[in-house]
Amino acid sequence: xxxxxxxxxxxxxxxxxxxxxxxxxxxxxxxxxxxxxxxxxxxxxxxxxxxxxxxxxxxxxxxxxxxxxxxxxxxxxxxxxxxxxxxxxxxxxxxxxxxxxxxxxxxxxxxxxxxxxxxxxxxxxxxxxxxxxxxxxxxxxxxxxxxxxxxxxxxxxxxxxxxxxxxxxxxxxxxxxxxxxxxxxxxxxxxxxxxxxxxxxxxxxxxxxxxxxxxxxxxxxxxxxxxxxxxxxxxxxxxxxxxxxxxxxxxxxxxxxxxxxxxxxxxxxxxxxxxxxxxxxxxxxxxxxxxxxxxxxxxxxxxxxxxxxxxxx
Numbered sequence: 001x002x003x004x005x006x007x008x009x010x011x012x013x014x015x016x017x018x019x020x021x022x023x024x025x026x027x028x029x030x031x032x033x034x035x036x037x038x039x040x041x042x043x044x045x046x047x048x049x050x051x052x053x054x055x056x057x058x059x060x061x062x063x064x065x066x067x068x069x070x071x072x073x074x075x076x077x078x079x080x081x082x083x084x085x086x087x088x089x090x091x092x093x094x095x096x097x098x099x100x101x102x103x104x105x106x107x108x109x110x111x112x113x114x115x116x117x118x119x120x121x122x123x124x125x126x127x128x129x130x131x132x133x134x135x136x137x138x139x140x141x142x143x144x145x146x147x148x149x150x151x152x153x154x155x156x157x158x159x160x161x162x163x164x165x166x167x168x169x170x171x172x173x174x175x176x177x178x179x180x181x182x183x184x185x186x187x188x189x190x191x192x193x194x195x196x197x198x199x200x201x202x203x204x205x206x207x208x209x210x211x212x213x214x215x216x217x218x219x220x221x222x223x224x225x226x227x228x229x230x231x232x233x234x235x236x237x238x239x240x241x242x243x244x245x246x247x248x249x250x251x252x253x254x255x256x257x258x259x260x261x262x263x264x265x266x267x268x269x270x271x272x273x274x275x276x277x278x279x280x281x282x283x284x285x286x287x288x289x290x291x292x293x294x295x296x297x298x299x300x301x302x303x304x305x306x307x308x309x310x311x312x313x
Contacts, residue, residue, distance in 0.1 A: 006031065016114075016117060020089055022088065022090040023085055023230075024083065027081050030058055034052065036151070052187075058098075067090045068090060072086065091114070094107075115202045124174070131245045134158065137248060152188045160271070160305050165198055245270060251286060262293075
């Protein structure tokens with residue numbers, strides 16, 4: 001059978017946790033999505049984006065995951081996603097098989113898999129859309145146009161955020177990108193991160209969508225806060241920088257994070273996405289953030305990043 005039409009591992013990560021454990025997460029699709037690395041021109045990009053929403057997930061499929069010679073049995077959910085927690089820090093290759101199959105599935109990923117994030121003292125948890133990349137998420141039609149007609153190499157990186165991430169990378173920080181972008185866009189996001197030489201971190205994306213779901217998707221409302229809590233709970237001695245924007249629920253989610261982990265959050269950075277006066281709800285959420293006692297920087301894309309701001313942390 002042509003390998004192109006065999007099930008593949010589309011997105012996988014192995015995150016080392018405290019107490020000698022590893023979180024292994026992944027997505028299994030029925031065939032290989034397009035590669036965005038060599039996207040040239042908006043028409044090809046458009047076709048690749050559309051194609052990603054027509055590839056079916058391997059839903060409710062029994063699988064085995066082999067880590068460090070130990071085999072774990074689990075099952076994908078309705079969107080092809082799976083997750084296990086192992087009792088050892090994973091090293092080397094991860095072998096994943098469909099139940100009763102003899103050959104492991106191919107991993108279609110040009111992005112790091114293993115993240116050993118236990119040695120740093122300060123880590124960064126960041127949103128993606130309109131935080132590190134201009135996505136126009138506040139306007140559905142602008143978002144679709146941006147996504148469809150701009151290749152990841154042409155997408156606009158937010159310079160302030162880029163400099164901020166680089167500064168924390170120089171301090172030895174690890175990075176977690178927690179986004180409500182769907183798993184369909186994993187390849188596009190990875191290409192954008194590599195093209196702009198951004199720090200590579202563990203990617204938490206919402207479930208893989210079918211094409212029609214793109215226009216009427218009901219993404220889990222607690223997706224971001226649940227993953228942020230998982231990250232902090234499994235490395236509780238670290239300090240964290242939270243990075244987001246004012247278009248969706250980042251300020252609300254980060255305020256809840258501070259309430260849950262008042263001693264873990266060092267600072268919050270929020271990007272102001274519009275030149276207009278902040279709305280009443282944005283002002284209210286910013287007031288709640290400021291009242292939390294954690295320092296907050298509310299920056300514009302054109303602001304000049306001040307290295308001294310990092311040195312004070």
